[in-house]
Amino acid sequence: xxxxxxxxxxxxxxxxxxxxxxWSKETPKACRNFLALAMEGYYDGVIFxxxxxxxxxxxxxxxxxxxxxESFYGEPFEDEIRPRLxxxxxxxxxxxxxxxxxxxxxxxFITLDRADELHGKHTLFGRCIGDTIYNVMKIGSMELDKNGxxxxxPKIKNVRIIDNPFxxxxxxxxxxxKRAQQRARAExxxxxxxxxxxxxxxxxxxxxxxxxxxxxxxxxxxxxxxDKKLLSFGADEDMDIDDSAPVFQKKNIVRPDRTSPHDx
Numbered sequence: 001x002x003x004x005x006x007x008x009x010x011x012x013x014x015x016x017x018x019x020x021x022x023w024s025k026e027t028p029k030a031c032r033n034f035l036a037l038a039m040e041g042y043y044d045g046v047i048f049x050x051x052x053x054x055x056x057x058x059x060x061x062x063x064x065x066x067x068x069x070e071s072f073y074g075e076p077f078e079d080e081i082r083p084r085l086x087x088x089x090x091x092x093x094x095x096x097x098x099x100x101x102x103x104x105x106x107x108x109f110i111t112l113d114r115a116d117e118l119h120g121k122h123t124l125f126g127r128c129i130g131d132t133i134y135n136v137m138k139i140g141s142m143e144l145d146k147n148g149x150x151x152x153x154p155k156i157k158n159v160r161i162i163d164n165p166f167x168x169x170x171x172x173x174x175x176x177x178k179r180a181q182q183r184a185r186a187e188x189x190x191x192x193x194x195x196x197x198x199x200x201x202x203x204x205x206x207x208x209x210x211x212x213x214x215x216x217x218x219x220x221x222x223x224x225x226x227d228k229k230l231l232s233f234g235a236d237e238d239m240d241i242d243d244s245a246p247v248f249q250k251k252n253i254v255r256p257d258r259t260s261p262h263d264x
Contacts, residue, residue, distance in 0.1 A: 003084055005127070007031060008163040009038065013048075015154040016135035018110070020093055020126045024165040027080040029073075030095055030104065030125040032166055036072040037106055038159035041175030047153035048139055055115065057139045058096055059156060060107035069096075069105035072172075078102040080123045087115040091128035091136060094118070112140040 007022030024031040037043060042062065049066050050058040061068045071077050079095075079102055087094070089111075096107035104123060111118075128136055142150045158175070173181075 006163075007035070007165040008161075009035070010132075010160045010162060011043075012157040012160065013135065013139075013154050014157065015139050017132050018135055019129050019132040021129055022126045022165070023082075023085060023124070026082045026085060027123055027125040028166075029077050030080055030123045032169060033072045033077065033104070033106075034108070034125065035161060035164060035166060036169050036171055038161060039169065039171040039175065040072075040173050041158070041178045042106060043156045044158050044175065044178075046156045048150060048155075049153060050109075050148055051140055051142060051144055051150055052112075052148060053140060053144075054113050056109040056111050057136060058107065058109040060096065060105075062106070064153070066107075069107045071105045076103045076105055079104065080125070081120050082124070085124040087111060087118045087124065089114055091133045092124055093126035093128065095123040095125065097122065110136050112137065 003023060003026065005021035005023055007024040009020050009022070011018040011020065022031045022034075043060065046059055046062055047064050048057050048059040049061055049064050052058075058066070079097075090113050092111045092115075094109060094111070095104040096109050097103040109122075110128060139150075139154050142152070142154070145151055
């Protein structure tokens, strides 16, 4: 695979760094999408939710289930299949999809071996370089549960853009702005919880000091009050709670039996 690359990033993971060169000329949509999401901090904290030994490792879903993902464009974007970009060896980076054409979002995978069966089915947009391929192989050798999910999933810390071939990308929000928003939300939630605790403690003190309540009735009233006020916030009290388990639909690219080509 001798096509020249344009663009380079380093994915910093809990299993080590993964350095990737991009085929931005051949696959501009996929590379723009990947770089823009990286600028926004979209991949920060995302786990490698799926491993197929000797085949691939997969990530890019913020829900961590394999059923989520979104593109920078606001909707799934089209495939960019190039005949000269083939899954000829390990360390190749490509877009995951839901088994249908033109269904690319934020999820991507890295191959652990040659994968001829993926030719023409997935947009191949990058390759791992240097010794960082061994960190990919390390992820591929981790202990799995029965669903092919790492028991202790490695996580993407951040994506550093070393060489950006697109100087016109304008992220919807920068990674730093996103982190500031997350900090602000966490602080607001903490202040809210502290206020609720202070309010509950004040009520309890008032009830305990009142001569018309016996100790048992005070305790019963306080427990009921706590359950209603401290564990429910505002409009949440009126919301219907759905206890049903979520259904995750997006799963594909399965090699082991190769009995369902349409799922690759």
